[in-house]
Amino acid sequence: MDRMYIAGCGGMLGQAFYEEFSQRAELRCTDIDVNEEWLDYLDFREFERYRADVRAAAPECLVHLGALTDLEYCELHPDETYATNTMAVENAVYIANELGIPLVYVGTAGIFDGRQEVYDDWDRPNPLGVYARAKWAGEEFVKHNAQTYLVCRAGWMMGGGPRKDKKFVQKIMAQLRGGASELAVVDDKLGTPTYTRDFARNVRLLLERRWWGLYNMVCQGLTGRLEVAQAIVDESGLGGRVTIHPVGSDYFADSYFAPRPDCERLINRKLALRGLDAMRPWREALADYLRTDYEGYLLP
Ligand SMILES: NC(=O)c1ccc[n+]([C@@H]2O[C@H](COP(=O)([O-])OP(=O)(O)OC[C@H]3O[C@@H](n4cnc5c(N)ncnc54)[C@H](OP(=O)(O)O)[C@@H]3O)[C@@H](O)[C@H]2O)c1
Structure with missing residues (x-):
């Protein structure tokens, strides 16, 4: 891929x-939070603007990354969540199809729903809250309507360092x-953590081979959370x-x-069967993440 949006x-x-793609392709990167010089403003809920911006960039692939990711915020703002995490994904599908490019x-x-001990690529989802319902609806729309797509499912995200990590690792580190x-x-x-850098690399490997579908x-x-915190x-x-005190979820209700x-x-059953699972063990990835992004963070 020479050009990506x-x-x-x-x-x-x-x-x-x-980090993964900027050396390899010409990128146009957008967000509503313009926190880097390589980012431009775009609200992907605005279909015509999204469409015009992607068309102008003429990419060979559209990567639709953004979402509302705060589960409590999503629970309190269902309309905004469906507009952002579902309808905007539909926008992306229309745009990618119109341009004849993969999404x-x-x-x-x-x-x-948590009733199984582990879930592979073919297990049946049953989302519990607003965030999960909206993300599942987005995934379903992509799978049923995009001409060419990759849907990659992440677990507990770790990455971005002190400035961007909004999740568990940063909450413990803080x-x-x-x-x-x-x-x-x-x-x-x-659960299972997902290290953002490994994820981006594994997406690249799939894109290079053009092995489309769900992974x-x-x-x-x-x-689990307790073991990750101890690590x-x-x-x-x-x-x-x-000292870590184990508590039930009620404690944080x-x-x-x-x-x-x-x-x-x-x-990652499908990735393994493809012989393309480049995701490292979570503990190794965590150590790499802390070394790379948190050096000196705990020093007084
Ligand atoms: N974080 C996790 O644990 C996790 C786990 C599994 C899957 N995922 C998925 O992974 C993807 C990336 O999430 P992330 O972890 O990188 O979360 P993130 O750090 O919250 O990044 C998402 C970005 O999307 C932006 N955004 C929200 N609404 C937008 C809009 N209308 N137009 C343009 N940009 C918008 C956000 O801006 P604001 O910050 O201003 O809202 C934020 O910069 C999402 O699809 C998410 O659902 C995340």
Whole structure:
């Protein structure tokens, strides 16, 4: 691909896509949060503007990355969530089809109901909350309507560093930086992390081979919030100095009130069968992430 358009590229995953593809292709990257000099403003909910901007860039591939990703915000703002996480994806499908180019969409492990111990690419989703319903609807629209597509499902996202990471790793790191010697972490939520840089690389490998379709794309290994938190503490050299208290999700019921599956562990069955699973074990990826993006972050 010599020219690519990446919409919603200002977040955690967008950073990794920019790093992965900017040396290899001419990029046009847009977002409503213009936080880099390589980003321009575009609200992808505005169909005509989105269409005109992509047409002008004449890309060989449209990557639709952005979404509202705060589950509590989504739960409180369902219309905005469906407009952003579903209808805007429909916009992307129309545009990609009109231009005759492939569409890349990022799905989520959160579309499952948590009753199984693990989910492969062919398991049946049953989304629980507004965010998950909206993302699943977007995924379904892509699969049923896009002429050529890649849908890659991510798990618990880690990437972007202190400035862009809005998720679990940053939340733990921020507490450690604040001097916390005790952490409360849920012991009833299971999942699989996804390191943004590995994800971007694996998407590139699929694009290069033109192996279209749906792929689970998470780090290797099954884990849970508690184990990931302990790994963050240990990788930061604070093992022994920080105590983690396991708690149930009820403990955080006021701040994290959106429904979440107890288990959203994915395995990359299709990638493995293709012989193209470049996702590393989650702990190795986590160590790499902390080394690369958090060096010096915990120093006083
Ligand atoms: N984060 C996770 O744990 C996770 C897990 C699985 C899948 N995913 C999926 O991965 C993709 C990338 O998410 P991420 O982790 O990089 O999240 P992120 O850091 O929140 O980035 C998403 C970006 O999209 C932007 N955006 C929101 N509405 C937009 C609009 N109308 N037009 C243009 N840009 C818009 C956001 O801007 P604002 O910040 O201003 O809203 C943000 O810069 C999303 O499709 C997400 O659903 C995420």
